[in-house]
Amino acid sequence: MDQFHDIRPYNDAEVAEVLSNLVETPDFINTIIGFRFAQWPKFLQAPLAFCVKLVLKRQISKISNVHDFQMIVANYMERMIKTTTSSVEYRGIEKLDKETGYLFLSNHRDIAMDPAFVNYGLYLAGLNTVRIAIGDNLLRRPFVSDLMRLNKSFIVKRSANGIREMMAAFGQLSGYITQSLTQDQCNIWIAQKEGRAKDGLDQTDPAIIKMFFMSQKKEKVSFSTAMANLKVVPVSISYEYDPCAFDKANELHQKSTTGNYEKAEFEDIDSIKNGIVGQKGKVVVTFGDVIKEGFETAEEFVEEVDRQIITNYAxxxxxxxxxxxxxxxxxxxxxxxxxxxxxxxxxxxxxxxxxxxxxxxxxxxxxx
Structure with a gap:
């Protein structure tokens, strides 16, 4: 039985069916039209939908596995980098071993672009791309979940209710991450805390570290050894310009003046879009050093992660x-x-x- 079936990325055997279903999903087609043809008259929506489906069917006929899908994503990344950045620089990537699975624990500025830039750097360096942790709060529209899981994303169940359900979700997540790293030798990307650091202050949540430890703790592995087994590499991502800065500032301003901020239903999807198409200036991604044994508590480990992320930040x-x-x-x-x-x-x-x-x-x- 696949104990991770509801959170793991799609595998090669599932790709063709998922893509076929996506092309027949009106919400997906309408989102593409809204994204690419927003200025076109409404009465052209039906013929546009027909044309978009034809083009997509032609594209997906060439995709038979996850690698093929990621090559399409890489082409979009190249185009996005040319049009929205002045340059992208990778530091410390030469220290990474192609045969090792790393847990990239990253500061968090942009929902989609943070892992995308890490992924693109690994791809250019000939390393395995990452399995990406993504919160289920971003997956309210089923087609978004399908697209993310096609791109090697796995789901973090933030919406779990009650202590028992939350602990079960964290245990499943911890087991998946540990298996990915120690058995599958895959790379993982996960943010250092839930949500973006909208105020620009990077701080790791100790609960994330404790979650990493859960699955090995059951096997009576010490905290220090367990964390060394995961080969954690802190990552610092720096944008010259944040495309979502004014929106983030508005949220912070409303919280500070009224004590409350009510998110629109699909606000996170808009943030993803704005992060992709917005101007970023220079982007610098810095890979830190693998954290080895010697840290006995989650709090000590957090201090080391924060030290590397903050001091390596460009x-x-x-x-x-x-x-x-x-x-x-x-x-x-x-x-x-x-x-x-x-x-x-x-x-x-x-x-x-x-x-x-x-x-x-x-x-x-x-x-x-």
Missing amino acids: IQPTHQAALALQQGLPSTDSAFSGYLDSCPEDLRETVLAMYANPLKQQKKYLNV
Whole structure:
């Protein structure tokens, strides 16, 4: 019996059927039309749907396994990088071994692009792409779940209710991650905490570390040995510009002024779209060092993850400009000043803090 069938990515044998079902899913087709042909008149929706389905059927006829699907994704990544970034730089990737499965524990800025940039770097370096952890809160539309699982995503059941159901979900997730790394020799990507760091402060949630340990704890493996078995590599992802910055600032501003923020039903899907198509400037992905034995508690392990993520974070001109403006000094980056001018006035201080915080956090760690 496949104990992970409801959370694992799709395997090669499942790809053709899932793709065939997707093409016949009106919600999927209408989403593509809304994304690619938003300015077209409504009365053309039916013929557009017919044409989109024809094109998709032709494309999926060439896809018979997960690798084929990921090659299509790689083509879209190349196009996205050309149109929305000034450059993408990978640091520390040369330290990774092609024969080893790593647990990439990453800071989190963008729902889709964080793992996508990690994946693309591994692909370019000839390493195995990652199995991606994704919360079920993002999968309210079934076609999104199918697309993610085709792209080697596995599901984190954040919506589990009650202690017993949550513990069962965490146990299943822990077992899947451990098996992926130690038996399958696959790479895993997971964020250091639930949700994006909207304020620019990167901090690992100890509950994530405790979840990693659960499956090996049952086998009486010590915490230090168990975590070393997982070969955790902290990853720092830095964007010169965050395409979702103003939306994040609006959420933070509303929470701070009213104490509440009500998400729209498909707001996360909009964030995914905006993160993909929005301008990012320079992107830097830094792979840290494998964390070995010597950490006896989740809290000690968290300290090491945070140290690597924060000190390895690539400081961009936008971070320096934001801190200068916070300190009442002239902006060190005229482009950032123009960008800030386009921000609603009541959100500017929040946006400034978002960009300045990674630099302030790094200075604190480095005592500079």
